Amino acid sequence: MLRHLLRIALLAPLACRPDRPVESPQSETTTAPAPAREPTAAPAPLAYPAATRGDVTDSYHGVAIADPYRWLEDMASPETRAWIEAENAITSAQLEQIPARAKLRARLEQLWDYERWGVPTREGDNLVVARNDGLQNQSPIWVLDKQGKQRVLLDPNTLSSDGTVALAGQAVSEDGRTMAYGVSASGSDWQQWRLRDVATGTDKADVLEWIKFTGPSWTKDGKGLYYPRYDEPKPGQSLSGENYGQKVFFHQVGTPQSADTLVYARADQPKWGYEPEVTDDGRWLVITVKLGTDPKTSVVVQDLRKPTKARKSVELLPGFTARWRLVGSDGDKLWFMTDDGAPRGKLVAVDAKKPSRRTVLIPESMRTLQNVAVVGDRFVASWLENAQSKVSIHTLDGKLERELELPGIGTASGFTGERRDHETYFSFTGFATPPEIWKLEVATGKLESWRRPEVAFDPADYVTEQVFYASADGTQVPMFVSHKRGLTKDGHNPTYLFGYGGFNVSLTPSFSVANLVWMELGGIYAVPNLRGGGEFGEAWHQAGIKLVKQNVFDDFIAAAEFLIAKKYTETKRLAIGGRSNGGLLVGAAITQRPELFGAALPGVGVMDMLRF
Incomplete structure (x- = not known):
């Protein structure tokens, strides 16, 4: 099977190349039919290196698996x-012939x-934002002051001479004076966090070690931060040992x-x-408790008005019965996004002194709630409706004030803010639209383009449509189909079908230069929203896991059949593709229906789930 997968992946660029000429992106003329050609002999089969079969066998419940x-x-x-080098030699030789x-x-x-911009956040009197000039490996962090002056605060490309040290995250204090930033080396999960003076761009002496997965949260006065860490691993076990016993600490700046x-x-x-977070008003330390990869969480709170030694940890939302994500607070009321009794999500207020007292502010709907931010005196809610972004603005009692009109089919993300802010920023992107940064005035709903990328193509030359098709059990599954405007559905277009279908991950419209070039050359890029993802809430996720995982494979195969049937x-x-869990998806698809596909690209697939 491994050799079969490698052979298919190797031939993918060749199998998907159309037999007829393809118009260039700039061409407005049609191409005359090519003259008839004499049949040519089939190419000689590739001489793959030998892969010796071993005799390893595992037994699962009395069943022997070789x-x-x-x-x-x-x-x-x-x-x-030696085997890898031989395989790479064959691959390189084939690719060089294109x-x-x-x-x-x-x-x-x-x-x-x-030039690419991230979504800015207002920190003190400045905007802090990631900006890439185009070909930088990592995006530097910039500061933009009130006068519009720009300067680099941190360039992660200078953290190491060989590019092996990466920026893992950053958090700026509310007064805008200090930025905490995390770095990781050689792809490790371990992070070291440092503090940088925003005015001077120099690092303080503070260094925080043995941090993974979650960064720090600043106190209201910017004098300290809360963060989770592990004990220092035993010598020689920092990269191989298991990590248990995470704890939450408080760090005083300058110590x-x-x-x-x-x-x-x-x-x-x-x-x-643990994921500690200080509320916007500085009153509460909210610790979200996680158990492995389980999406369900518990919540512990501490009242920061009390002296450290007198503080008690209160289990506000115990039991890992649902997902709880802190949104903000108002006095004793803590606002949470949750799927408790609402598979598509809702926003609730929980009384910190009487946790059983809960009020639904934004109820569950037919949309899937993705995010809620508090900006000024309003909630900004982001939703998915048939895997497309929708955004609404609500008063703090949950009343709908307005729906935003977004530029089209795409994905909106960002919307960070605090009670002191009057505006927020977000990114909007699509399959043929690079991320554009927008500014939103929450009180009026006014939208203004803040940074629009200048690119060497016209997004208007491409279209994205959303279609629905029936899976094996009759379930209707949506799929995005993107291509050049004016493409003829004649049944002969090279098509790349990409899928994932797992871990509650939603595949929404996003921009890729590689996919754009594929479409520019006449290809179709198709993305179905398979069960197992989060596009339609927890029920959609549950419909594609464990004993019903076959639904995911059926959805993907049905997508391929639809694209063929509709010409x-x-x-x-x-060609089909996917990575990680999507690689598993591709492996299952070509095993169950090998005759249905011309090529397959199973990227880093988790193929052996018995030993995962």
């Missing part, structure tokens, strides 16, 4: 390294080279980490992980 290629998991062995490869590379580099105060820990629950493409010009 794993003859287990030896390939030893990446350091001479046999594995006539237009140099032109494709040049076009990709041209399209990648455009060594060894002087930090333990704030919360549960020695009887070593697998619990978008045909089997020999249909």
Whole structure:
């Protein structure tokens, strides 16, 4: 099976290349039919390196499962390294034969080279934002003052000479004076957090070690921060040992980490992980408790008005019965997004002194609630409706004030803010639209383009449509289909079908230079919203996991059949792809329906779930 997957992935660029000429993106003329050609002999089969079959067998509940290629998991062995080098040699030789490869590379580099802005946040009197000049490996963090002057606060590309140190996150104090930022080395999950003076751009002496997964949260006065950390691993086990016993500490700016105060820990629950957050008014420390990858959470709170030694940890929302995500607070009321009794999400107010007293502010609807932010005296709610972004503005008692008119089919994200703010910023993107940053005045609903990317193509030359098709059990599944405007549905278009379908992840419209070039050359890019994802809430997620995981594979196969039946493409010009869980999806699809696809790209697929 492994050799089969590699062979299919290797031939993908060739199998999807159309037999007829394809118009260039700038061409307005039609191409005359090519003259008839004499039949040519089939190419000789590729000479793959031998892969010895081992005799490893595992037994599961009395059933023997052979794993003859287990030896390939030893990446350091001479046999594995030699096999990989031989496979890479075949791949390189095939790819180098593609006539237009140099032109494709040049076009990709041209399209990648455009200025990109992140979503800014207001910190003190400044805006703090990530900005990439086009070809930088990592986006520097910039400060924009009230006069419009711009300067680099942190350039992560300078953190190491070989590019192996990456920016893992940042958090600026409310007064805008200090930025905490995390760095990770060589792809490790371990993060080291440092503090930088925003005015001078120099680092303070503070260094926080042994942090993973979650960053810090500043106090209201900017004099300290709360953060989770692990104990220092034993020598030689920092990269291989398991991590248990996370704790929450308080760090006073200007002191060594060894002087930090333990704030919360549960020695009887070593697998619990924590995400501390100080509320906007500085009154409450809200600790979201997580258990592995389970999306359900618990919540613990501490009243920061009380002295440290007198503070009690109150289990506000115990039991891991639902998802709870802090949105903000108003005195004793804490606002949470939750799916408790609402699979598509709702916003509730919980009384910190009487947790059983809860008020629904924004009820569950047919849309799926993605995010809620408090900006000024309003809630800004982001939703998914058939996997497309919708945004609404509500008063603090939950009353709907207005719906925003977004630019089209796409994904809106960002919307950060606090009670002191009057505006918020967000990014909007689509399959043929690079992220554009917008400014929203929440009181009036006024939208203004803040940063629009200048790119070497016209987004108006492309269209995205949303179609619905029936899966094997009759369930209607939506799918985005994007291509050049004016494309003819004659059943012969090269098509790339990309899927995921798992872990409550929603596949919404997003921009990719590689996909844009694919469409520019006449290809179709299709993305179905498979069960197992989060596009329609928890019920949609549950319909694609564990004993009903086959639904995901059925949805994907049905998407391919729909594209063929509706004359978008045909089997020999249909490629499928996915990464991680999506790689598993592709592996299952070509195993169950190998005749349906012309090529497959299972990227880093989790193929052996028995040993995952």
